[in-house]
Amino acid sequence: xxxxxxxxxxxxxxxxxxxxxxxxxxxxxxxxxxxxxxxxxxxxxxxxxxxxxxxxxxxxxxxxxxxxxxxxxxxxxxxxxxxxxxxxxxxxxxxxxxxxxxxxxxxxxxxxxxxxxxxxxxxxxxxxxxxxxxxxxxxxxxxxxxxxxxxxxxxxxxxxxxxxxxxxxxxxxxxxxxxxxxxxxxxxxxxxxxxxxxxxxxxxxxxxxxxxxxxxxxxxxxxxxxxxxxxxxxxxxxxxxxxxxxxxxxxxxxxxxxxxxxxxxxxxxxxxxxxxxxxxxxxxxxxxxxxxxxxxxxxxxxxxxxxxxxxxxxxxxxxxxxxxxxxxxxxxxxxxxxxxxxxxxxxxxxxxxxxxxxxxxxxxxxxxxxxxxxxxxxxxxxxxxxxxxxxxxxxxxxxxxxxxxxxxxxxxxxxxxxxxxxxxxxxxxxxxxxxxxxxxxxxxxxxxxxxxxxxxxxxxxxxxxxxxxxxxxxxxxxxxxxxxxxxxxxxxxxxxxxxxxxxxxxxxxxxxxxxxxxxxxxxxxxxxxxxxxxxxxxxxxxxxxxxxxxxxxxxxxxxxxxxxxxxxxxxxxxxxxxxxxxxxxxxxxxxxxxxxxxxxxxxxxxxxxxxxxxxxxxxxxxxxxxxxxxxxxxxxxxxxxxxxxxxxxxxxxxxxxxxxxxxxxxxxxxxxxxxxx
Numbered sequence: 215x216x217x218x219x220x221x222x223x224x225x226x227x228x229x230x231x232x233x234x235x236x237x238x239x240x241x242x243x244x245x246x247x248x249x250x251x252x253x254x255x256x257x258x259x260x261x262x263x264x265x266x267x268x269x270x271x272x273x274x275x276x277x278x279x280x281x282x283x284x285x286x287x288x289x290x291x292x293x294x295x296x297x298x299x300x301x302x303x304x305x306x307x308x309x310x311x312x313x314x315x316x317x318x319x320x321x322x323x324x325x326x327x328x329x330x331x332x333x334x335x336x337x338x339x340x341x342x343x344x345x346x347x348x349x350x351x352x353x354x355x356x357x358x359x360x361x362x363x364x365x366x367x368x369x370x371x372x373x374x375x376x377x378x379x380x381x382x383x384x385x386x387x388x389x390x391x392x393x394x395x396x397x398x399x400x401x402x403x404x405x406x407x408x409x410x411x412x413x414x415x416x417x418x419x420x421x422x423x424x425x426x427x428x429x430x431x432x433x434x435x436x437x438x439x440x441x442x443x444x445x446x447x448x449x450x451x452x453x454x455x456x457x458x459x460x461x462x463x464x465x466x467x468x469x470x471x472x473x474x475x476x477x478x479x480x481x482x483x484x485x486x487x488x489x490x491x492x493x494x495x496x497x498x499x500x501x502x503x504x505x506x507x508x509x510x511x512x513x514x515x516x517x518x519x520x521x522x523x524x525x526x527x528x529x530x531x532x533x534x535x536x537x538x539x540x541x542x543x544x545x546x547x548x549x550x551x552x553x554x555x556x557x558x559x560x561x562x563x564x565x566x567x568x569x570x571x572x573x574x575x576x577x578x579x580x581x582x583x584x585x586x587x588x589x590x591x592x593x594x595x596x597x598x599x600x601x602x603x604x605x606x607x608x609x610x611x612x613x614x615x616x617x618x619x620x621x622x623x624x625x626x627x628x629x630x631x632x633x634x635x636x637x638x639x640x641x642x643x644x645x646x647x648x649x650x651x652x653x654x655x656x657x658x659x660x661x662x663x664x665x666x667x668x669x670x671x672x673x674x675x676x677x678x679x680x681x682x683x684x685x686x687x688x689x690x691x692x693x694x695x696x697x698x699x700x701x702x703x704x705x706x707x708x709x710x711x712x713x714x715x716x717x718x719x720x721x722x723x724x725x726x727x728x729x730x731x732x733x734x735x736x737x738x739x740x741x742x743x744x745x746x747x748x749x750x751x752x753x754x755x756x757x758x759x760x761x762x763x764x765x766x767x768x769x770x771x772x773x774x775x776x777x778x779x780x781x782x783x784x785x786x787x788x789x790x791x792x793x794x795x796x797x798x799x800x801x802x803x804x805x806x807x808x809x810x811x812x813x814x815x816x817x818x819x820x821x822x823x824x825x826x827x828x829x830x831x832x833x834x835x836x837x838x839x840x841x842x843x844x845x846x847x848x849x850x851x852x853x854x855x856x857x858x859x860x861x862x863x864x865x866x867x868x869x870x871x872x873x874x875x876x877x878x879x880x881x882x883x884x885x886x887x888x889x890x891x
Contacts, residue, residue: 276406276429277369281383281396283441284476284655288374290383290397290486295370296352298343300334301362308334311360315343318354345388346370371397377483379444381499382437382653385486394489394497396435396653399601403657406432433659438474438652443467446772447477451745454765455481458728458752463745464500464632465765467773470640470733470742472668473649476773478502478633502596502603505629506746509713510566510695510758511731512625514642514683516575517563519586521679521841525577526559528682528842534562534569541617546572546624549712563686564694566710568624575623576616583622584611589674590638591648592630599653606630625713632744635731640742641674642683643707643733645834648674677849678841681834688736699732699763701771703781707739708732708766710758715749725749730762734770735782737834741773827862828874829855836874851876 252260281290298315305311312331316322333341346368347355355363371386384395390408392401409429447465455463467477480500484492498504520526537553539546546568548554554567562570575583587593593608607629609618621627633651641648650669657664675683687707690696695710711729714721729746733739745762754760823843828836836855840847843866850873857875 276390276408277431278371278386278390278406279404279432279434279658281404282434282436283439283444284437284474285440286436287441289379289437289439289441290371290373292369293372295346295368296349296365297345297368298347298352298355299364300341300343301364302334302336302341305334305360305362311362314358314360315355315363318358319344319351320348371486373486375441376485376487378441378448379439379478380483380486381480381497381501382439382444382478383486385489394601395499396437396599399599400435400654404432404435406430433657435654436656436658436663438469438476438655439478440476440776443773443776444477444479446776447769448479448481448483450765450768450772451479452481452483454745454747454761458747458750458754458761460747460751460761461749462500463747463765464504465746465769466501466632466636466744467769468636468640468651468742470643470649470739473637473640473651474655475633475636475651475653476741477769478653499600499602500746500748501632502600503631504748505604505606505631506727506729506748507626507628507713507715508630508635508729509625509711509727510568510571511635511709511711511729512628512630513563513566513571513623514687514709514731515586515590515592515638516571516578516583516623517559517686518590518642518675518679518683519578519583520559520574521682522586522675523578523582524844526574527844528558528560528686530559532557532559532562532567532570532573534567534573537569539569539572539620541620544617546620560686560689563709564689566690566695571624572620575619578623580609580611580614580619583619584609584614586674587622587628589648589672590641591671591674592628592634592638596631596633596637597651597653599651600633603633604629604631606634625711632729632746635729635746636742636744638674639709639731639733639744642680642687643736643739643742644680645677646673646675646680648672676846677833678837678846681838682841684736684834685838687732691732695757695759696730696732696763698759699730699767699770701734701767701774703783704734704770704774704779705736705782706732706734706770707736708763710763712756712758726756728756728758728761730758730766732766732770734774735779737782737832740777740779741770743770743773745769823866825858825860825862825864825866825872828858829862831855833874833876840872845870845872847872847874849874849876853877 278292280288283289300311302308308331311334312327315330316327330343343363352365356365369390373383382395384397385393386397387393390405392398392404397404407430447467451463451465462481464480465477466475468475478501480498482496484496489497526532533556534548534554537548537551548568549566554565554570557565557567557570559574562574587608592606595603595605597603609622609627614622618627637648637651648671650671652666654666656666684707687709688705690710691699691706691708696708699706699708709731711731713727714723715725715727716722717725727746727748728750729744731744733742743766745765747761747765750756750761826839828839832854833849837847845866848871853876855874856877859873
């Protein structure tokens with residue numbers, strides 16, 4: 215019997231071990247290949263995906279710099295506020311979480327709850343629930359003890375005076391970005407450098423780490439605004455708008471010497487702490503954004519051009535009969551149908567004659583009048599401090615027809631802003647320089663205060679022209695259309711304006727802009743003020759002299775009291791030097807008195823004026839006298855006139871240049887008087 219062969223277990227074992235080794239090698243090779251693919255080929259993509267899933271960098275806004283008034287009073291500052299965020303992976307039911315959160319938040323409506331739930335459903339590592347909540351809201355949300363809900367400290371803007379200077383300050387959005395006013399214009403400077411917040415999560419999206427880089431605070435701004443005077447201006451403007459049942463109003467108070475805006479207001483106003491709740495229309499800064507046709511207040515530009523170009527003198531006659539003037543089919547009448555007849559150039563402005571202003575404009579011509587419109591700053595933005603400021607609308611002189619020239623001469627067919635008018639009237643008040651208006655007085659950063667310098671744009675008119683025009687504007691208030699702007703014991707220079715509004719493409723017979731521009735005290739101005747009232751329908755009719763002038767008067771009177779400005783009429787005379795000699799005695803001229811201009815008959819009906827003795831006069835009064843004589847002057851020094859060339863009594867030559875030396879000290883005055891004629 216044959217024996218069965220032995221089982222080849224050794225061969226089988228070797229075969230199985232070989233197969234296992236091959237499978238193990240293949241498996242290891244596959245794993246290694248996969249690792250190489252993931253670690254090398256897709257390393258960048260997977261790393262960035264992991265970073266997106268596991269961490270989120272959120273910008274932490276810097277604390278904005280404070281905004282102060284000219285005396286250091288705080289107008290805007292930043293406070294810390296909690297913002298609520300969610301880690302969606304830690305919240306099971308987004309709808310339930312949103313409902314619980316909404317119940318703890320103020321003013322959370324159905325749409326707000328749905329928006330919160332939608333943000334959570336997106337499944338990202340981070341989602342804001344609500345930013346910059348009140349302490350009470352933060353406490354209620356914390357009491358819910360919801361997993362995946364956290365708090366982040368952010369900076370929130372606060373305006374302690376609410377509506378005060380709202381249009382100047384503007385407001386800030388949730389992302390710490392300035393959206394209007396100074397907050398927007400100087401946003402880069404104020405907002406500082408933001409920090410970062412890094413939120414990391416594990417595989418189950420549980421937040422386990424938070425790394426912060428602290429932000430850097432922004433610079434503070436010191437404004438030219440005076441908080442107290444700003445309050446007065448806003449109060450009087452609002453009262454004027456309501457009393458006259460007007461649609462809106464604006465006012466600007468400016469230092470004519472420096473260009474600093476001491477107060478700027480628009481009505482209606484809003485609360486920048488809750489700007490989302492206010493109407494868009496109430497957020498408009500009408501003083502710099504709204505254009506209006508200025509009407510008769512623009513006649514100061516026409517008058518300044520005529521005086522500067524020697525087209526007319528203050529006593530030059532202007533015929534205004536029969537009270538109307540025609541340009542083709544267009545007829546322009548005097549206001550209220552007046553026929554003033556023959557007027558002096560001064561009375562054309564004092565009585566605000568449209569026909570007279572038109573005839574002055576026609577004598578100037580489009581080229582010259584258009585040039586002075588530009589020299590007074592119209593047709594360009596007045597200041598870089600106001601975002602959204604309108605440059606205005608002016609005619610191109612080359613395309614100006616006689617009809618357009620007539621309109622511009624009396625303040626129509628030209629669009630200006632109240633801020634531009636404030637700059638223009640300031641140019642008259644300060645002696646002829648157009649100074650750039652500014653709202654920022656200084657920048658404070660790292661403990662260093664950097665003042666913003668005064669900037670002269672150009673010379674609009676000469677000092678002599680400004681002095682004569684000031685005298686004419688004084689008479690507007692003394693005996694003309696602006697009598698309701700008078701202030702006891704102060705000289706006031708001003709001009710009224712009443713202009714029809716364009717409604718439906720035509721000039722309305724019921725809608726007007728009433729305005730008043732002026733400066734006080736007229737000889738040493740502290741304030742230049744512009745008041746514009748839109749569409750008055752109250753008991754004071756719609757005229758600038760009855761609607762806007764009283765508001766000007768109340769603002770100016772309060773400002774003079776607040777700043778302690780001494781009266782310019784009936785004040786105690788300053789101590790002056792009196793000189794006595796054996797042969798003669800000379801008295802220094804008292805304030806407000808001007809020496810008479812002496813004229814001599816020279817035959818054939820001709821007269822010759824003699825140069826007056828102007829010693830003892832201030833520079834403005836001396837220039838005013840010389841302008842009456844058709845002369846200009848070179849000024850040396852400061853104070854009152856102590857020397858003059860030519861001497862008193864010399865024949866006057868029109869167009870001649872005199873030299874006046876001024877001094878402040880009594881010793882200099884006495885020494886000069888001893889050397890007098």
